[in-house]
Amino acid sequence: MPTPILTPSSLHSGRHTTTLSQSTNTTSNQKPTMASTGLVLLDFWVSPFGQRVRIALAEKNLAYEYVEEDLLAGKSDRLLQSNPVHKKIPVLLHGDKPVNESLIIVQYLDEAFPETPSLLPSDPYARAQARFWADYVDKKVYDCGSRLWKLKGEPQQQARAEMAEILKTLEAELGEKEFFGGDHGFGFVDAALAPFTAWFPSYERYGEFKVAEVAPGIAAWTKRVGERGSVAKSLYAPDKVYDFIGVLKKKYGIE
Amino acid sequence: MLPQKEAQSIQLSLQSKNTEWTTMAGEGDLKLLGLLVSPFAVRVRMALSMKGVSYEYIEQDVFNKGELLIKYNPVHKKVPVLIHNGKPICESLAILEYIDDIWGATGPSILPADPYERAIARFWANYIDDKMFPSWIGLLKAETEEEKAEKVNQTLAVLMHLEDAFAKCSNGKAFFGGDSVGYLDLALGCNLFWFEALRELFGVAFIDEGRTPLLASWAERFGEADAVKEMVPSVDKAMAHAKKFRAFFAAAK
Numbered sequence: 001m002p003t004p005i006l007t008p009s010s011l012h013s014g015r016h017t018t019t020l021s022q023s024t025n026t027t028s029n030q031k032p033t034m035a036s037t038g039l040v041l042l043d044f045w046v047s048p049f050g051q052r053v054r055i056a057l058a059e060k061n062l063a064y065e066y067v068e069e070d071l072l073a074g075k076s077d078r079l080l081q082s083n084p085v086h087k088k089i090p091v092l093l094h095g096d097k098p099v100n101e102s103l104i105i106v107q108y109l110d111e112a113f114p115e116t117p118s119l120l121p122s123d124p125y126a127r128a129q130a131r132f133w134a135d136y137v138d139k140k141v142y143d144c145g146s147r148l149w150k151l152k153g154e155p156q157q158q159a160r161a162e163m164a165e166i167l168k169t170l171e172a173e174l175g176e177k178e179f180f181g182g183d184h185g186f187g188f189v190d191a192a193l194a195p196f197t198a199w200f201p202s203y204e205r206y207g208e209f210k211v212a213e214v215a216p217g218i219a220a221w222t223k224r225v226g227e228r229g230s231v232a233k234s235l236y237a238p239d240k241v242y243d244f245i246g247v248l249k250k251k252y253g254i255e
Numbered sequence: 256m257l258p259q260k261e262a263q264s265i266q267l268s269l270q271s272k273n274t275e276w277t278t279m280a281g282e283g284d285l286k287l288l289g290l291l292v293s294p295f296a297v298r299v300r301m302a303l304s305m306k307g308v309s310y311e312y313i314e315q316d317v318f319n320k321g322e323l324l325i326k327y328n329p330v331h332k333k334v335p336v337l338i339h340n341g342k343p344i345c346e347s348l349a350i351l352e353y354i355d356d357i358w359g360a361t362g363p364s365i366l367p368a369d370p371y372e373r374a375i376a377r378f379w380a381n382y383i384d385d386k387m388f389p390s391w392i393g394l395l396k397a398e399t400e401e402e403k404a405e406k407v408n409q410t411l412a413v414l415m416h417l418e419d420a421f422a423k424c425s426n427g428k429a430f431f432g433g434d435s436v437g438y439l440d441l442a443l444g445c446n447l448f449w450f451e452a453l454r455e456l457f458g459v460a461f462i463d464e465g466r467t468p469l470l471a472s473w474a475e476r477f478g479e480a481d482a483v484k485e486m487v488p489s490v491d492k493a494m495a496h497a498k499k500f501r502a503f504f505a506a507a508k
Contacts, residue, residue, distance in 0.1 A: 111370035124356035131349035
């Protein structure tokens with residue numbers, strides 16, 4: 001029996017796929033139980049950073065306890081103790097040991113569970129490229145996207161131009177590959193970028209552009225990645241993301 | 256970026272040649288595009304020195320970027336760039352991991368072996384680059400006394416966290432990495448000569464015996480470590496660069 005991933009009950013009906021859908025991994029029916037992995041994920045439902053970790057855990061068929069941190073209400077003691085420096089989710093607790101920063105958590109999962117499918121490739125040069133591009137996604141996408149919905153006028157136009165450049169750069173890197181992981185298949189960079197696909201429609205609405213026009217290769221990749229089990233079950237529907245942005249804007253007093 | 260077919264054939268030849276490369280350190284065409292005073296470039300040079308690997312060093316003019324830099328790092332146009340058999344690796348922390356992967360059997364390990372310790376080392380290295388570097392570079396860019404004070408305080412706060420980090424990571428040993436210099440030592444240590452320069456320029460000691468005693472004694476040990484000390488540029492060079500940087504930054508406004 002697969003362990004259902006706990007989601008905030010009020011939002012459960014909003015998910016655009018069932019929680020019990022599994023990735024296409026057919027190698028083993030013996031899924032480790034929650035007791036044996038000892039993994040707990042402190043997370044926030046719509047966080048693209050948290051979703052990277054959920055995607056990785058799903059790709060690896062690793063069971064874990066999902067704990068929703070209601071960030072809009074305040075931060076739990078456990079979160080503050082586990083990540084005193086940044087006070088942010090996601091936090092992976094392995095036993096009592098906290099691992100912080102989404103991409104670091106994903107690499108940790110690769111290294112701590114080497115028997116599971118890895119997200120980073122094994123070739124050193126390919127690994128270096130994967131790290132570079134995941135870092136690029138980290139440096140660029142969320143920040144630029146946020147400026148699209150936070151700002152207006154000239155600064156917003158600038159953000160739109162930057163987003164177009166970011167998407168085109170990613171498209172060039174993807175090239176003819178099915179996934180950024182290339183020969184490795186769905187990999188580290190795919191997991192890093194996939195959660196932002198749920199934000200693309202919001203970026204499009206605020207920025208008045210279409211990903212399909214600016215970077216058709218990324219639009220096609222978005223579709224492929226959305227069909228992957230681990231991604232489908234980790235992401236929320238784009239209109240839920242759009243509503244969440246509305247909540248944030250109200251909270252920060254942004255028009 | 257490389258066309259798919261070329262990348263594939265290089266990948267295959269890498270896999271078959273991996274053992275050759277680990278025993279013949281320095282074989283394979285290796286170049287480093289760097290800047291003498293860039294802490295990011297310095298940490299890569301330290302890593303290559305630890306592995307005993309030889310390479311061609313090509314100094315870049317970061318105020319007037321040349322063709323090589325633009326060609327091999329088109330996305331960021333920044334140093335350092337390691338070019339191994341014509342293929343570029345960018346982002347200093349990714350380069351350190353690459354060096355450890357490729358020359359795994361040569362010299363000391365750069366990253367720790369244990370997955371959890373690796374995660375902790377990566378966390379603090381990213382913290383250094385994401386929080387500490389912008390703070391002290393911000394100090395160089397600051398125009399008002401208020402801005403300067405803000406950046407000084409930010410940097411000091413960050414170093415208090417790193418003092419804690421040292422206590423936890425070192426486990427009573429000499430370095431973040433344990434008995435010898437490792438990934439996190441390189442990540443922080445490459446900034447030390449800049450702290451000296453900033454002390455000359457602004458009169459503030461970011462690492463000092465009173466506030467950060469563990470880091471102060473670590474800094475001394477790091478400065479004496481054979482593998483790394485030759486890669487540290489003089490404080491004068493850093494100060495000369497600081498002048499250029501401020502002028503360049505002011506002109507760009």
